[in-house]
Amino acid sequence: MIKVTIDDIEIEVEPGTTILNAARKVGGEIVPPAMCYYSKLPGTGGKCRTCLVEVTSGSAANPTPMPKLVPSCSTNCMDGMVVKNSTSERVFENRGGIVEFLLINHPLDCPVCDQAGECHLQDLAYEHGAQKTRYEEERRTFEPIEIGENIKLHMNRCILCYRCVQVANQLTEDRVHGVLYRGEHAEISTYIENALDTDFIGNVIDVCPVGALTDRTARFKSRVWFLKPMEAECSCSKCAGKAVLWMFGDEIYRVTTRKDHYDEVETIDDKTAWICDECRFEKKDKSQWNIIGPREVDRHSVISQGKYETKIGNQPKKIE
Amino acid sequence: MSGKKLLLENIEIPGIETFEVYRKSGGYASVEKALKTMSPDAVVEEVKKSGLRGRGGAGFSTGMKWSFLAKPDGVPRYLVCNADESEPGTFKDRYLMEKIPHLLIEGMITASYALGANQSFIYIRGEYMWILQILQKAIAEAHQHGFLGKNILGSGYDLELVVTPGGGAYICGEETALLESLEGKRGNPRMKPPFPAVKGLWDCPTVVNNVETIAAVVPIVNHGGEHYASIGIGKSTGTKLISACGNLVRPGVYEIEMGLSVEEFIYGDNYCRGIANGKKLKACVPGGSSVPILPHYLVCKTEAGLDRLMTYESLADGGFKSGSMLGSGGFIVFDEDQCVVRNTWNFARFYAHESCGQCSPCREGTGWMEKVLNRLEHGQGNMRDIDLLADINKKIEGNTICPLGDAAAWPVAAAIRHFRDEFEWHVNEREISQKRNYGLIQEKSTSLA
Numbered sequence: 001m002i003k004v005t006i007d008d009i010e011i012e013v014e015p016g017t018t019i020l021n022a023a024r025k026v027g028g029e030i031v032p033p034a035m036c037y038y039s040k041l042p043g044t045g046g047k048c049r050t051c052l053v054e055v056t057s058g059s060a061a062n063p064t065p066m067p068k069l070v071p072s073c074s075t076n077c078m079d080g081m082v083v084k085n086s087t088s089e090r091v092f093e094n095r096g097g098i099v100e101f102l103l104i105n106h107p108l109d110c111p112v113c114d115q116a117g118e119c120h121l122q123d124l125a126y127e128h129g130a131q132k133t134r135y136e137e138e139r140r141t142f143e144p145i146e147i148g149e150n151i152k153l154h155m156n157r158c159i160l161c162y163r164c165v166q167v168a169n170q171l172t173e174d175r176v177h178g179v180l181y182r183g184e185h186a187e188i189s190t191y192i193e194n195a196l197d198t199d200f201i202g203n204v205i206d207v208c209p210v211g212a213l214t215d216r217t218a219r220f221k222s223r224v225w226f227l228k229p230m231e232a233e234c235s236c237s238k239c240a241g242k243a244v245l246w247m248f249g250d251e252i253y254r255v256t257t258r259k260d261h262y263d264e265v266e267t268i269d270d271k272t273a274w275i276c277d278e279c280r281f282e283k284k285d286k287s288q289w290n291i292i293g294p295r296e297v298d299r300h301s302v303i304s305q306g307k308y309e310t311k312i313g314n315q316p317k318k319i320e
Numbered sequence: 321m322s323g324k325k326l327l328l329e330n331i332e333i334p335g336i337e338t339f340e341v342y343r344k345s346g347g348y349a350s351v352e353k354a355l356k357t358m359s360p361d362a363v364v365e366e367v368k369k370s371g372l373r374g375r376g377g378a379g380f381s382t383g384m385k386w387s388f389l390a391k392p393d394g395v396p397r398y399l400v401c402n403a404d405e406s407e408p409g410t411f412k413d414r415y416l417m418e419k420i421p422h423l424l425i426e427g428m429i430t431a432s433y434a435l436g437a438n439q440s441f442i443y444i445r446g447e448y449m450w451i452l453q454i455l456q457k458a459i460a461e462a463h464q465h466g467f468l469g470k471n472i473l474g475s476g477y478d479l480e481l482v483v484t485p486g487g488g489a490y491i492c493g494e495e496t497a498l499l500e501s502l503e504g505k506r507g508n509p510r511m512k513p514p515f516p517a518v519k520g521l522w523d524c525p526t527v528v529n530n531v532e533t534i535a536a537v538v539p540i541v542n543h544g545g546e547h548y549a550s551i552g553i554g555k556s557t558g559t560k561l562i563s564a565c566g567n568l569v570r571p572g573v574y575e576i577e578m579g580l581s582v583e584e585f586i587y588g589d590n591y592c593r594g595i596a597n598g599k600k601l602k603a604c605v606p607g608g609s610s611v612p613i614l615p616h617y618l619v620c621k622t623e624a625g626l627d628r629l630m631t632y633e634s635l636a637d638g639g640f641k642s643g644s645m646l647g648s649g650g651f652i653v654f655d656e657d658q659c660v661v662r663n664t665w666n667f668a669r670f671y672a673h674e675s676c677g678q679c680s681p682c683r684e685g686t687g688w689m690e691k692v693l694n695r696l697e698h699g700q701g702n703m704r705d706i707d708l709l710a711d712i713n714k715k716i717e718g719n720t721i722c723p724l725g726d727a728a729a730w731p732v733a734a735a736i737r738h739f740r741d742e743f744e745w746h747v748n749e750r751e752i753s754q755k756r757n758y759g760l761i762q763e764k765s766t767s768l769a
Binding site: 045046069074094102134162183185186 | 673
């Protein structure tokens with residue numbers, strides 16, 4: 001075990017643990033936000049740069065500070081490392097910059113976006129965003145496309161986290177879902193706008209941190225905070241059948257995977273509990289499910305919080 | 321022509337691109353010397369002694385880079401030559417490969433031997449398609465004469481060399497993006513660590529070196545590392561190819577000894593012979609488009625009043641406040657008629673176009689800077705745009721996966737730092753700025769007559 005100090009809190013972790021995962025062990029304010037890293041998907045991380053932290057001492061053996069901010073999701077802890085996240089002005093300033101970059105081309109169409117209420121970018125913007133935009137240029141726009149019968153891709157909202165690319169890479173043999181073009185013009189697409197023909201492709205909706213990939217069977221039906229999340233299971237030949245039903249009265253509006261505190265799909269019986277497309281898009285009748293009880297939805301939803309804590313302004317929060 | 325030449329010594333010999341002529345003029349001697357009389361480690365040792373630094377731009381010690389190469393048993397090692405020369409203003413590798421391709425092939429064989437690689441690659445930019453053919457011809461000739469293939473010169477050492485063209489993306493000149501591209505994937509830079517020396521091409525230990533670096537191995541092995549280190553000043557040893565362009569009387573590729581003064585290089589009879597058409601020097605970008613621009617009063621003298629020399633250290637003297645970098649040796653000179661705002665916009669447009677779009681600061685920031693500079697240049701800018709640009713720079717710099725973000729931010733930051741009055745003039749004199757250029761800025765005390 002190695003010792004690492006994050007925001008003056010000392011913890012012991014296994015060698016090879018990333019700073020982000022070490023911080024998640026402690027939880028709370030010291031956890032850097034992560035828009036692209038997804039612990040269940042190998043190969044994600046390092047792209048959005050929102051989880052940048054300041055390393056003031058590289059290790060006990062070499063205590064020199066790292067000159068640049070480092071992405072906590074892909075930087076391993078070293079013994080004696082000292083990390084500053086919420087106690088660093090520099091981190092807050094740069095994170096604010098990153099959030100601004102993510103927002104300049106984002107349509108800010110939260111009022112009509114299905115993700116509103118459980119959107120990571122919304123959370124991030126509330127926590128770190130400025131109140132006014134400095135961007136006076138025209139935003140880049142794309143036409144929404146349908147990838148498959150049940151999935152809508154709104155490229156305008158995409159922050160290019162590559163999570164869905166990693167999901168598709170794990171599900172399909174060929175590279176059919178990926179990124180086209182470069183730089184500002186980069187866009188997520190399937191090979192010649194093809195439908196992805198796999199039983200699990202619906203999971204790209206669950207990993208999407210923003211409203212770029214949405215469920216066509218649930219679009220515009222209701223705001224998430226009007227729905228009641230219920231833990232449920234069903235017997236399914238393709239997946240474990242453990243899901244969350246988003247209900248309005250007796251009606252099932254939407255089915256998603258069970259997600260943990262960091263909005264990642266839960267691990268049940270040592271397996272990541274992805275659900276199949278049949279459970280997600282077709283089982284919309286109450287009789288097809290065994291409903292266990294209300295599901296507590298954490299952090300990334302207004303449902304459990306009732307309201308957003310206002311943290312407007314870029315002042316770092318000091319931990320006593 | 322004065323100054324020692326190590327790489328371009330024989331370039332004027334007619335037919336030097338053919339194996340016969342190249343061999344007759346002393347070519348492939350380093351391969352013979354290395355394979356017959358030296359151990360691989362001895363070659364690495366010579367390169368370390370030479371003090372050779374990467375010629376692609378970063379200037380990292382080549383000997384160090386080679387000694388970092390992991391050598392696990394049963395895992396192949398690769399040497400990859402980075403011939404994806406796409407920095408605006410840099411065209412030295414093109415000249416070298418076009419005129420004397422066997423020098424690169426020879427360097428590749430010697431370097432591969434030193435690193436224990438049995439398969440090496442030359443990754444060349446797609447736009448250099450005719451050079452690809454030149455190199456392939458040279459490789460075939462080397463094969464024919466037993467310098468490539470199995471059991472080279474009876475030493476028991478095998479090497480295959482392949483030239484692979486890229487698709488024409490600047491980002492694939494970044495070493496990890498290059499490796500991704502070479503593997504047949506989208507050219508996105510990888511996260512570091514792990515570095516290529518540990519996990520490179522197909523997860524095997526890999527060394528990626530610039531064309532000129534690999535070519536420099538030839539004279540190092542031929543004459544010894546100490547001889548190479550005796551040329552140059554301090555930690556900048558040997559010779560460097562400089563591709564000079566812009567408003568010069570005689571632009572072109574020059575091989576200079578490290579330590580030549582910048583003044584001599586621009587005005588000397590053996591080099592660029594001064595500014596064309598009798599104009600005055602306005603600014604200079606000494607190391608390819610990604611390095612900070614220098615105003616005329618900081619080109620030939622440092623801020624401390626010392627002569628500025630063509631070395632890694634002297635060009636960087638003063639840090640980013642009053643210095644620049646040697647970079648890849650793309651020496652761009654501007655005369656008094658050039659518009660710095662327009663040039664900065666041009667560079668920004670290039671980086672916005674070439675950003676891979678993987679990480680957010682670079683993807684969004686480069687495009688934003690380009691749009692703001694576009695407005696400023698076309699008389700649509702405001703005063704606050706200048707500060708905005710400076711702030712966007714700060715948010716990009718250091719926060720990206722690969723150095724492309726820094727490369728996009730530095731020229732803009734430096735242009736605003738040194739030529740702020742010209743940016744302000746574009747805002748204040750919108751109409752005039754569309755009709756004529758700003759001209760020279762006020763002479764500072766350190767300026768040359």
